Amino acid sequence: MPQNALVPRQAVASGIRGRSSGFDRPVRHLNQVDLARRWNLSPRTLERWRWLKQGPRYLKLGGRAVYRLEDIEAFEAEQVRTVSTSTDVGGAR
Numbered sequence: 001m002p003q004n005a006l007v008p009r010q011a012v013a014s015g016i017r018g019r020s021s022g023f024d025r026p027v028r029h030l031n032q033v034d035l036a037r038r039w040n041l042s043p044r045t046l047e048r049w050r051w052l053k054q055g056p057r058y059l060k061l062g063g064r065a066v067y068r069l070e071d072i073e074a075f076e077a078e079q080v081r082t083v084s085t086s087t088d089v090g091g092a093r
Helices: 009-014 031-038 041-051 068-076
Strands: 029-031 058-062 064-068
Touching: 029 031, 029 068, 031 041, 031 064, 064 068
Parallel strands: none
Antiparallel strands: 029 064, 058 064
């Protein structure tokens, strides 16, 4: 298969085909629509986050924003919050 052959988006996102960057595992990406579906939010939210310099890291390839799966997972891990188990709410005495 030629290097510039079109590959279905699902194949790229799932890592079926990808270029190795010196490592044994393929590089995997999600586009804006796929990431919005993953997180159940609007693609415009991702556009706004990019404009505000928020959200996960992204690459601009051919004028389009794509997100590396490792950056998505790192961003998700950063969002984990723990709930306080303290019974002292509001500073009651």
